[in-house]
Amino acid sequence: MVKIKLENITKIFGKKGKEFKALDNVSFEIPGSSFYGVLGASGAGKTTVMRIIAGLETPTMGKLYFDDELVAADNKDLVPVETRNVGMVFQNWALYPHLSNYENIAFPLKVRRWTAEAINSRINELAEILGIKEIIHKRPGQVSGGQQQRVAVARALAKNPALLLLDEPFSNLDANSKDDARSLVREVQKSLGVTAVIVSHDPSDIFSLAQEVAVISLGTVGQVSTPEELYDRPRNIKVASTLGEINFVDAQVKKNSGGYSLVIADDVKVKGIDFKGLGNDSADRIKIGIRPEDLMVHKESQTSNLIMGKEWVPMGEFKASSANYSQGNFMVALQDQKATLKINALSREVVNPGDMVELFVNQEKLKFFTLDTGELIPK
């Protein structure tokens, strides 16, 4: 329910001479009762942000507000961890190995001196919601990863926290459990109305849960917007890379009668681009970003029989240098005939290394960035 505000938060680790700036002037606001995401690669600083919000680290400079109350400022914790009323699910869940799951969840309540009956009814309530009733008296070491994670969530929620922090909570789960875990967390957050922040390097976590996302790379905030906005209109190349796999190629823009065409290499041209954002100078050089899932690969023999939407534009002939199968798709590494380009594309057909294929691109999904600053060129 609490609203969080970070104002110019800077965090420096280390001593004189060996300093490391983990966060540099990070500012954003987390609306109350929302599900907020903090996305970034490992080492980008997202865990530091979370630990500062929790109170496990103190911001070297800057201010942190919980609902307009100053909670930490300029190297001082005004409200210590113990009293911030935050529930946190650590990446390794950090359950107390010597206590049963019941006692784990009871721990924060015992610290607050709840009566045994109150604790009991609260734990029953949570166990019901999170589906851990049968294993409640076992020890964390005796149950599966997915169950441990739910116990950790229960423990975080037990004291009715104003804020729920999730630090890469699904990274230790296998693919199947991840989806179940995500739905559960989404449901719980919605029904309880607790402000939730999830920190992750996995864009799927963000897309399935967050309503608003702050993208962090190298200690600074790259962009703050909704997941869809981030995905379709990433502000720059850094942000675009954080959101998932993306191909970057340099291209020259040529204007001709039918519109624009992009010359990527001597043998790779994309014609018929409908594009207003480019300048009138028809010899602009730009950087194009395109995700593998926005490219289509077809074996040559099949192209004549294809019916594709207007947005799909041919890019030319490519040779598959390798192909990996993953979750229902083939991720194919393509090279143009002169081997000057390397593009990764998704294919629903079986592709073998050495095959020649036709590559199509969804021109609506092309993202254009300036060559010098890497900023997005709006369409």
Added chain:
Amino acid sequence: MTHKNMGHQIRHIVNNVVLIVLGALWLIPAYALLIDGLKTTSGVLATPVLLPAAFSFGAMHIVIDALSRPILNSLLYVLPVAVISTFVGSLAAFYFYKVTSFLNSTIFTIIAIATFVPYQITLVPLIKMVVSLGIFNSTYGLIFAFLIFYLPTGALLMSIFIAVLPRTTLESARVDGASDFTVFRRIVIPLTLPGMISTFIFILIETWNNFFIPLVLISSSSRRTAAVALLSYTGGYGTLYNESFAAAFIASLIPLVIFILLGRYFVRGLMAFGSGAKG
């Protein structure tokens, strides 16, 4: 294939034989301890130390009488020291684990180095301090002196056992709202219990066997410890060795029994002591 197996077999046999021979050598004193404490006077006069003779508790009786007071004294001094060193040492170790700063690391290193210096060198100032505090030749004085050496040792050992605790587990307790003492009581102690037992046993045995400090701090024979009381049993011409061995046996009985029953904790304590400043 069988050629190789034979090679393996032979190697194993050699391995075992070598260890059995060495082990037997190492056990000779223990063997002597057993058989010689139980010899009669005539057995002593007739047989050398390494050959057994007729069984008798005579020497043991005499020695138990003489050593019962020193052994009780030892217990009286040693138990509080082991308990305090382990518990208070754990508190300090927890603090140093929690609050990492350059100052703390320096202090810790300096004190750790001090524990490795031969403790006998503190002889003169130790006696001066104990005398001026009026606790010379007293229980308090000896316990005080022991703590000066063994409390830092306890802290050092526990710091090694605490260092392996996952930080996130302790941080989780803080997020759950627990005060430092609650974290210590409910998370650290249960999770480091084997380490605490190891530290306790290590210090117990070390202080029981400590000879020098009780030697210089206790002057009256009624307050002597078991280790020091052994001075009267060293071989001199005319001494009967069954009493010497019986004395050595009785004086070592408690640490030996602890070693036999809880040896693995003692070994863990030794290993931790060796890791010492490696923290």
Added chain:
Amino acid sequence: MKRLNTTILFSIPALIFGGILLYFIFWNFRNSLMDYSLIHSHPIYVGLKTYQLVFSDPSFTSSLERSLIWSAALVGGGNAIGIFIGSFIFFLKRDRVKTVFTSIFIYPLAISSAAAAVIWTWLFNIHSGINTILGPLHLPTPLWLDSSHSAFSSLILVSLWMYSGISALFYLAAFQNVDKSLIESAKIDSAGPIRVLGRILLPNAKNAFIVSTAILFLFALRIFSLAYVALGLNPYIETAVLKMYFYYTTEYFSESSVASIILVVIAIVVVIPYALYGLKRWMINDT
């Protein structure tokens, strides 16, 4: 802030006693610069004069020499025996047997040095001790503690009996920490145990060597009761610690302090590289 205060309380008792320990060392240093003895019952500052006195005392220099020889012998012999026993135990198959043998080589540490002195004094007795077994086997029958030449070596042997086990323990632990796949691939390459020991186990046991050497050296420096109970304050076995004690009993307190400081310096010289090596681990833990 309140929270930080209560946590600091945790460290206070240990810091107090640790502080006293440090205070003693500094007190000794100050006292070593004085003349404080039966003759001068009020200490007066004399600078390094007492050091000169002590170093020109041949019984002190020979005691210091003896301490260093003992340390060198214990380090050399202890490491050698430790590696030997450690590797033999390592190559045993069953864990149960390993534990038994480890206990056999460690148990001397559970016995007080005084008790060990009593036992070994009798074992070394030329009439009723081990010579009674060595003789009939036509093995050499040294005079052990009865001769001024062999008394010192005899005690060194006892200390090897006492402390080699701890060295073996460290090596065994280091060997067991070596990645099993390294050993397995060596076995697949038909390497015998000696090769495995030399090429794989020992190079990975540098830690154990450093720790073992430091610990053995320091234990040798502090040997007191073994010598004292066995032979009293005997000039043929007098080590620096015993000399320091002798100065004290004869009320030459400053001389005693000088001997103490010299021992402290030696100990620190040994401990510091070993602690620095460990400090590096701390620094890594900090960041």
